[in-house]
Amino acid sequence: MSAIRQDAPDGTGITARPPRMLLGETGRALIEPSVVVYRLESGRHRQTGLVIEVSIDDYRNGRIRGHEATQPARVRQLDEQTEATGIERMPVMLVHRGHLRTRLDEITAETPAVRLTSNGVIHTVWVRHDADLARALGDEIGGMRNLYIADGHHRMLAAERYGARRGRLGPDHPSAFTLAAVFPSDEMRILGYHRCFALTPGTSAQDVLDRLAGDPSIARIEESSAPTKPGVVAVGLGEHWYRLWLRTALEPGGIDAFVIEQDLLPKLHDLTDHQIETPPNRHHALEACWCSDQNALRLIPHPPTIEQVLATSDEGRSMPPKSTWFDPKPIPDLFRRALT
Template identity: 70%
Template structure:
């Protein structure tokens, strides 16, 4: 089935030309994908989206990418000729898919942290209607997969095989913005030799952005309050109002003032479990900002101002164990 776009300004989407684990070729179908974790649930659809929409700014990013990771993904695509992990995209509003989830699922997978459920309705007309509906919902926003999206763009540019070729698209899972969950992104640093927790506290206390810092029984955050972990103790760092997101304040203002106290970033734990970020037992300190809201992320994307790396952790995420999409 050819890709469809409702008008010249809309998103180009088409049903996925892919295999579903245990069910074979998806065919022209509506594919609904649900993620569940810790009482949270989000339900979206799996389609292919055009890399031209990424180039044209209709698929928008909110984080910068690391060149080495993009190259690694490009090399994987060249070596295997397949995609396994959908880019996770967010849209405002909702799509017409509610009736599909009342049927028995086609596939279900538990990966230890989330449950992944897929419904496949083999309906060419319905699949075309869904893609037309996607073309009318406005911009899409990358939640997870900035590196995969850029790698797909570069893969398509090298291939240059036409706008309808598989390499001109990438596999994507689209979810409504009001169902997304963003967790705080833990930053963990090893202290340089001869530096102590007191050195970090003193440096934070004298920082111009610090309103106050106080001990806390847990890693509590709220807008404008960063959790600071030092050894087995936690502190609340309350920032002065600066008009910028906490993630920007940490990356651009706080961390540069602490750089000489550290031996580098020892771990970047992105999971929601605080206990996981212990830097292998080394003398370390942790920073956990309050996560931005989904509206703040989308607004940042609309303004074309990428957030610092490690600003958002969308949870749960799609798995690489369900879909297989050929690129040739």
């Protein structure tokens, strides 16, 4: 089925088309126009969206917008993997402000094609072969002014580079599109992201606290293990947890991660050595912090809201690294799409 674009109010729109791919768990090839509904469930959280192909040109032209900077080495690695295999193994996770829920409810009442659990997340996929419904949903996506990258900034840029080398193959070639799972913004969950930094030899917890106490961006510091909230950053030192009350809490739209990156970390550069990579925690922010048994500074900002993330994208700004962790996420190889 050819791509569909329906102009949004400003004269532009998203170009989307039904996916042509293999459904990983079944090996089923989806070639005819199909509606693919994808649901992720983690505890009480549930988000339901569509799997589609989106145009790389929409990313180039700013209709598909990101909010985080990318790491060149990671983009290069993904680009090389795609070049070697000619396969996309995981969709980029996108967010929309639309309202597709009513149309999807009917499909999710049917028997799913796939249902599996991975790392505590239930992944369910429904497939309906219905050209008219696929066209109608494509029109709705096409009428949206923008889509936003929640997870997959590196995969999107790698897809753009892969497609750029094959521009001569035309706008309908598979390389001119990339696989995406598109979810409504009001169903997204963002977690606080642990950031851990090894302390330099000889640096004590008190040295860090003294330095932080003199920072003008901090209103006060108190020892506490209470959960974070907007404008309050959790700081772990040794066996103790503290709360930093940021002055930006009083500023409309203030994002804690910006304060950490732009104000706090530069003030602590001589007290910290290297960053320790840690995954975010799906549960309580202070549980199972991977670097809690090391001589390290642990920082856990309150996560931004989805509207703050989308507003940052609309403003053309990039959030600092490790600012957002959208959870749950798609998994590799549930959907596989050939680019040749």
